[in-house]
Amino acid sequence: MVDLALKILLHDKLRFTITVAGVAFAVALVLSQVGLFFGLLSNATLTIRHANADLWVTSHNTPNVDFAHQFPETYVNRVRSVPGVARAGNLIVTFMNITLPNGAEEGGVFYALEDFGAWNLPWTVKEGDIQDLRRGEFIFLDESAKRRLGDFATGDYREVQHNRLRIAGVSQEAKSFTTTPVSFIDFRRAQEMNPDLLKGNTSYILVKLAPGADAAAVKAELHRRLPFNDVYTSNEWATKSEAYWIKNTGIGLNAFLAVFLGVLVGVVVVAQTLYTSTMEHIKEFGTVKAIGGSNADIYRILARQATIAAVLGFLLGLGLAFAQKPAVEAMNLKLIMPASTISVVAVGTLLLCLASAMVSFRKVANVDPGLVFRS
Amino acid sequence: MAVLEARDITKTYQEGVQETTVLRGVSMDLHAGEVVTLEGPSGSGKTTLLQILGCILSPSGGDLRIQQKPVEGRSSHLAAVRRRNIGFVFQQFNLFPSLNALENVQYALNLKGLKGPAAKQEARALLDAVGLLDRAGYLPRDLSGGQKQRVAIARALACKPAVLLADEPTANLDSAVGAQILELFRDLAKRENRALLVVTHDPKVRSIADRVLQIHDGRLRP
Ligand SMILES: Nc1ncnc2c1ncn2[C@@H]1O[C@H](COP(=O)(O)OP(=O)(O)OP(=O)(O)O)[C@@H](O)[C@H]1O
Ligand SMILES: [Mg+2]
Numbered sequence: 001m002v003d004l005a006l007k008i009l010l011h012d013k014l015r016f017t018i019t020v021a022g023v024a025f026a027v028a029l030v031l032s033q034v035g036l037f038f039g040l041l042s043n044a045t046l047t048i049r050h051a052n053a054d055l056w057v058t059s060h061n062t063p064n065v066d067f068a069h070q071f072p073e074t075y076v077n078r079v080r081s082v083p084g085v086a087r088a089g090n091l092i093v094t095f096m097n098i099t100l101p102n103g104a105e106e107g108g109v110f111y112a113l114e115d116f117g118a119w120n121l122p123w124t125v126k127e128g129d130i131q132d133l134r135r136g137e138f139i140f141l142d143e144s145a146k147r148r149l150g151d152f153a154t155g156d157y158r159e160v161q162h163n164r165l166r167i168a169g170v171s172q173e174a175k176s177f178t179t180t181p182v183s184f185i186d187f188r189r190a191q192e193m194n195p196d197l198l199k200g201n202t203s204y205i206l207v208k209l210a211p212g213a214d215a216a217a218v219k220a221e222l223h224r225r226l227p228f229n230d231v232y233t234s235n236e237w238a239t240k241s242e243a244y245w246i247k248n249t250g251i252g253l254n255a256f257l258a259v260f261l262g263v264l265v266g267v268v269v270v271a272q273t274l275y276t277s278t279m280e281h282i283k284e285f286g287t288v289k290a291i292g293g294s295n296a297d298i299y300r301i302l303a304r305q306a307t308i309a310a311v312l313g314f315l316l317g318l319g320l321a322f323a324q325k326p327a328v329e330a331m332n333l334k335l336i337m338p339a340s341t342i343s344v345v346a347v348g349t350l351l352l353c354l355a356s357a358m359v360s361f362r363k364v365a366n367v368d369p370g371l372v373f374r375s
Numbered sequence: 376m377a378v379l380e381a382r383d384i385t386k387t388y389q390e391g392v393q394e395t396t397v398l399r400g401v402s403m404d405l406h407a408g409e410v411v412t413l414e415g416p417s418g419s420g421k422t423t424l425l426q427i428l429g430c431i432l433s434p435s436g437g438d439l440r441i442q443q444k445p446v447e448g449r450s451s452h453l454a455a456v457r458r459r460n461i462g463f464v465f466q467q468f469n470l471f472p473s474l475n476a477l478e479n480v481q482y483a484l485n486l487k488g489l490k491g492p493a494a495k496q497e498a499r500a501l502l503d504a505v506g507l508l509d510r511a512g513y514l515p516r517d518l519s520g521g522q523k524q525r526v527a528i529a530r531a532l533a534c535k536p537a538v539l540l541a542d543e544p545t546a547n548l549d550s551a552v553g554a555q556i557l558e559l560f561r562d563l564a565k566r567e568n569r570a571l572l573v574v575t576h577d578p579k580v581r582s583i584a585d586r587v588l589q590i591h592d593g594r595l596r597p
Contacts, residue, residue: 002482007473287469292458369431
């Protein structure tokens with residue numbers, strides 16, 4: 001087959017480059033903005049996804065994992081007596097101020113447990129032994145906190161709520177949506193440091209189900225026994241925390257606008273360049289008809305041009321998006337581009353390019369083959 | 376045998392409220408293996424008639440039969456008849472500038488349903504017939520006017536259409552080259568037993584004709 005569609009595209013290399021660049025720009029914009037959105041959002045639920053808990057008991061209407069409310073710690077005993085619960089433990093999540101060596105204060109979100117090992121928190125320990133936290137005057141800080149707290153090392157002392165605590169170790173990857181550093185401290189120590197708020201209280205109860213237990217049934221029973229609390233599976237709880245940030249910050253709107261702009265730019269560039277190309281080659285399309293081509297033949301040419309632009313533009317855009325990754329990560333942000341997102345963008349690119357070609361097709365379908373007799 | 380029969384063809388162009396009647400009842404036949412020229416002054420309706428005979432335009436009235444089958448006005452039907460039976464050569468050559476000589480011919484074969492290596496081989500044979508096989512890889516911009524028209528003739532012959540129609544094929548060529556091209560075209564049409572109609576207002580073109588038709592103000596002269 002003679003590929004007239006491709007030959008026409010390549011005949012004007014500059015315009016072809018512009019078309020492909022337009023698609024690539026749009027694809028890169030959409031992928032990086034959506035990737036950034038997923039990256040930011042993933043920080044909102046890191047602790048939920050890594051904690052070794054099947055169910056989370058929260059106080060009623062807690063909006064997200066960072067903004068915890070308290071309830072009596074003794075509720076954990078009611079949870080433990082529910083059939084199907086293998087084990088349950090209290091978790092305090094609370095904000096406390098950390099004093100920096102220069103005298104400034106930074107907020108930190110502290111996760112306080114009795115047995116960190118049992119709940120896989122923190123999930124990556126870089127230095128130190130997490131069990132040391134039980135001995136009292138110790139904290140674990142996350143490596144990512146160095147951006148906010150300055151450099152620190154195991155063995156250093158830091159002042160938290162005016163208590164001098166020793167850094168027993170350093171974790172990795174423990175971030176929160178608000179970029180407030182996540183730190184770890186013993187459950188009792190946390191209660192002592194803020195007795196007004198925390199004495200006799202907890203923020204959450206983490207629940208591990210017995211093998212084979214029915215999560216829905218356990219959830220229902222927990223709800224019956226703790227009518228003034230909410231109970232979520234860890235997935236539900238992660239979704240709720242994410243939804244809170246999407247709704248209450250601009251990131252959802254921002255991602256949506258970026259996608260919208262990307263689509264707009266892509267469609268306009270492709271429609272416009274294909275259209276001017278088609279108009280410039282209108283006599284050739286007339287010739288195609290005069291020598292026996294049908295409207296289907298014409299559409300095949302336009303569709304093929306759109307597909308070529310879409311495929312090349314998409315691949316280039318994908319490459320650009322991945323090329324940005326190191327720079328974005330250097331800024332302590334994440335680009336998360338799952339295969340599902342990439343596939344949706346790929347299919348979307350193709351469909352939008354084909355739709356853009358329709359603009360030209362309407363013109364060419366009506367082209368008068370008598371054109372070829374005129375000079 | 377008449378491969379094309381036109382009876383009482385009329386054509387009126389409608390532009391807004393203004394109507395221009397260009398053809399006022401044209402009847403003619405074309406036979407296999409026959410070379411006919413159509414002469415007439417500018418504006419007499421030659422190109423219009425050619426477009427109707429070539430199923431590019433539908434007439435306002437009259438009957439057209441190609442290969443004994445009536446031609447209807449629906450554009451999809453016209454396109455199908457055109458694809459099967461008609462080969463066009465134009466004054467402006469109308470080659471595809473981005474395709475080389477061989478591809479120009481091959482593309483026409485593709486459109487008419489011949490694909491793959493067979494199409495390439497047939498395209499080479501056609502280029503050979505017009506004496507241009509050694510220019511197969513040239514783009515139209517690197518060919519002379521006469522060479523372009525040879526490629527166009529090879530393209531028109533693709534898939535052996537019964538009717539070959541040419542609209543002033545030599546008007547853009549100098550007369551010596553034009554005469555050569557016309558002779559080549561006539562010989563090829565004769566060899567393959569095709570009907571060839573050449574529209575011209577150049578009386579010299581007569582030299583190749585078996586029969587000369589003259590059109591004046593939308594009517595054929597008896
Ligand atoms: N698409 C059209 N719409 C309206 N009028 C047209 C159209 N095409 C041709 N005409 C008119 O029809 C008449 C005949 O035109 P046509 O092109 O058939 O003449 P011609 O014999 O081929 O002339 P020439 O020798 O100059 O090529 C002219 O007056 C022209 O203006
Ligand atoms: Mg004319």
